[in-house]
Amino acid sequence: xxxxxxxxxxxxxxxxxxxxxxxxxxxxxxxxxxxxxxxxxxxxxxxxxxxxxxxxxxxxxxxxxxxxxxxxxxxxxxxxxxxxxxxxxxxxxxxxxxxxxxxxxxxxxxxxxxxxxxxxxxxxxxxxxxxxxxxxxxxxxxxxxxxxxxxxxxxxxxxxxxxxxxxxxxxxxxxxxxxxxxxxxxxxxxxxxxxxxxxxxxxxxxxxxxxxxxxxxxxxxxxxxxxxxxxxxxxxxxxxxxxxxxxxxxxxxxxxxxxxxxxxxxxxxxxxxxxxxxxxxxxxxxxxxxxxxxxxxxxxxxxxxxxxxxxxxxxxxxxxxxxxxxx
Amino acid sequence: xxxxxxxxxxxxxxxxxxxxxxxxxxxxxxxxxxxxxxxxxxxxxxxxxxxxxxxxxxxxxxxxxxxxxxxxxxxxxxxxxxxxxxxxxxxxxxxxxxxxxxxxxxxxxxxxxxxxxxxxxxxxxxxxxxxxxxxxxxxxxxxxxxxxxxxxxxxxxxxxxxxxxxxxxxxxxxxxxxxxxxxxxxxxxxxxxxxxxxxxxxxxxxxxxxxxxxxxxxxxxxxxxxxxxxxxxxxxxxxxxxxxxxxxxxxxxxxxxxxxxxxxxxxxxxxxxxxxxxxxxxxxxx
Numbered sequence: 001x002x003x004x005x006x007x008x009x010x011x012x013x014x015x016x017x018x019x020x021x022x023x024x025x026x027x028x029x030x031x032x033x034x035x036x037x038x039x040x041x042x043x044x045x046x047x048x049x050x051x052x053x054x055x056x057x058x059x060x061x062x063x064x065x066x067x068x069x070x071x072x073x074x075x076x077x078x079x080x081x082x083x084x085x086x087x088x089x090x091x092x093x094x095x096x097x098x099x100x101x102x103x104x105x106x107x108x109x110x111x112x113x114x115x116x117x118x119x120x121x122x123x124x125x126x127x128x129x130x131x132x133x134x135x136x137x138x139x140x141x142x143x144x145x146x147x148x149x150x151x152x153x154x155x156x157x158x159x160x161x162x163x164x165x166x167x168x169x170x171x172x173x174x175x176x177x178x179x180x181x182x183x184x185x186x187x188x189x190x191x192x193x194x195x196x197x198x199x200x201x202x203x204x205x206x207x208x209x210x211x212x213x214x215x216x217x218x219x220x221x222x223x224x225x226x227x228x229x230x231x232x233x234x235x236x237x238x239x240x241x242x243x244x245x246x247x248x249x250x251x252x253x254x255x256x257x258x259x260x261x262x263x264x265x266x267x268x269x270x271x272x273x274x275x276x277x278x279x280x281x282x283x284x285x286x287x288x289x290x291x292x293x294x295x296x297x298x299x300x301x302x303x304x305x306x307x308x309x310x311x312x313x314x315x316x317x318x319x320x321x322x323x324x325x326x327x
Numbered sequence: 328x329x330x331x332x333x334x335x336x337x338x339x340x341x342x343x344x345x346x347x348x349x350x351x352x353x354x355x356x357x358x359x360x361x362x363x364x365x366x367x368x369x370x371x372x373x374x375x376x377x378x379x380x381x382x383x384x385x386x387x388x389x390x391x392x393x394x395x396x397x398x399x400x401x402x403x404x405x406x407x408x409x410x411x412x413x414x415x416x417x418x419x420x421x422x423x424x425x426x427x428x429x430x431x432x433x434x435x436x437x438x439x440x441x442x443x444x445x446x447x448x449x450x451x452x453x454x455x456x457x458x459x460x461x462x463x464x465x466x467x468x469x470x471x472x473x474x475x476x477x478x479x480x481x482x483x484x485x486x487x488x489x490x491x492x493x494x495x496x497x498x499x500x501x502x503x504x505x506x507x508x509x510x511x512x513x514x515x516x517x518x519x520x521x522x523x524x525x526x527x528x529x530x531x532x533x534x535x536x537x538x539x540x541x542x543x544x545x546x547x548x549x550x551x552x553x554x555x556x557x558x559x560x561x562x563x564x565x566x567x568x569x570x571x572x573x574x575x576x577x578x579x580x581x582x583x584x585x586x587x588x589x590x591x592x593x594x595x596x597x598x599x600x601x602x603x604x605x606x607x608x609x610x611x612x613x
Contacts, residue, residue, distance in 0.1 A: 046516050066463070286461065
């Protein structure tokens with residue numbers, strides 16, 4: 001955005017006491033056709049008064065913590081002990097920390113498992129609810145319910161559904177498949193958590209796709225249909241190219257979110273991360289290592305820095321993949 | 328032959344077989360998305376002598392009772408937790424609406440040195456991942472002496488950078504001329520903000536309010552880190568505690584989750600029209 005220079009006189013900086021008789025060139029566009037955003041008719045400090053609460057909150061609870069995370073990562077700070085500079089010691093320790101590699105593995109697997117499903121399934125769902133047919137508003141909002149519900153509620157519902165004696169297992173037993181240890185096996189547990197993440201995310205990304213689909217010209221579909229393309233063919237030749245940039249956006253959003261997964265796995269595997277901690281994710285590790293009275297703030301910050309770096313890398317990767325296909 | 332005549336928004340007739348397939352698919356997805364909530368509701372209504380683990384499963388409670396809800400309240404102070412959540416969520420709505428509207432107005436409708444820097448601060452803050460700075464937020468709260476308080480739960484999200492930018496976008500779309508005219512009529516900046524700009528962005532304000540309420544009511548990771556004393560628990564943390572302590576009585580946990588989710592579903596059902604419009608707009612504008 002552009003900040004253009006002030007065009008008014010000094011009096012225009014003051015709050016007017018009454019209607020000024022000779023307003024300085026208002027509304028005539030005499031100062032050129034450059035689009036001017038905003039009006040400079042207020043006391044000089046007024047904008048800062050307006051922005052102060054927001055800047056204060058954001059500064060104190062986002063920007064400052066971000067900087068202090070970067071600094072703390074190079075110290076041995078603990079919750080109750082101010083730390084000292086230790087250079088790269090925390091990062092060297094990470095390399096030998098088995099739990100860190102488990103966390104990195106699980107968070108990465110989460111991205112690989114969740115992202116393709118969250119790019120494709122909500123698109124199909126959006127196509128299903130796109131058409132204005134009777135009752136469709138009800139279905140749209142109903143499909144959104146899992147998004148609205150708290151992750152704790154969702155987690156507990158699925159713990160109950162996937163329990164050894166839960167609904168899914170009683171159905172599986174009734175049809176003769178037998179019971180499956182969704183929550184006791186290390187890999188099935190991670191897979192179940194991914195399923196829950198996808199289930200909860202469907203409605204959210206469906207809405208994003210719905211907005212994108214609304215911009216696809218109807219004529220394209222009709223032309224393709226006239227040319228004899230069936231629904232599947234039309235999906236790949238018309239719909240997918242038209243919503244491609246939205247698919248990239250969904251891919252970027254969901255991969256970043258998936259890498260930072262905490263609640264689903266925490267709730268389903270328990271605070272210690274399932275059998276022998278094998279289901280721990282990186283953010284779970286941050287929470288476990290860094291909190292409490294004996295929390296290793298420095299070390300947890302180092303893990304957070306790894307989370308930052310990987311998240312930014314993921315974003316760049318998805319966006320680059322997009323540009324390559326364009327060329 | 329009288330066939331039901333259904334047309335879409337463009338007035339085009341939809342073939343009946345295609346329509347039937349569509350509804351079957353819609354119902355299948357409905358079962359998948361809403362079914363688990365209904366199963367939870369059903370579990371919460373089942374009596375103490377009923378087998379909740381039966382195979383094949385029984386979907387309707389044989390002897391429906393509200394007993395589990397009173398028992399949750401006897402086990403954990405669930406209504407106190409709900410009140411704590413309500414306090415945080417309501418305060419979050421107020422602080423976000425007021426703070427984001429003020430800051431958004433300053434970014435969009437006023438001209439001054441440093442506006443770019445102020446905007447950049449909010450953009451950067453939006454990009455910082457909460458999960459990555461949670462430990463530093465925790466130590467900041469400790470330094471402020473606000474750990475284990477509801478104020479500590481509230482503060483970090485009290486004015487979301489995302490909401491500020493949403494409000495900024497909404498204000499940017501208003502024409503300058505109206506405010507110029509008000510200025511000529513003698514309105515000062517505060518009057519222009521309150522009487523002219525704010526009433527024009529009610530839709531976005533509603534979306535900010537809904538997001539703020541949902542965000543605070545549903546949040547888990549931050550309250551989990553900040554709150555240690557059960558007295559101050561919010562509902563989500565209380566539920567996790569209930570689950571951990573009384574995992575063997577699924578009826579109680581089910582009743583607790585229903586208490587947590589029902590107000591939101593009702594709120595959402597009432598406001599969903601605003602909501603879908605707003606979320607759609609946000610998605611288009613990026």
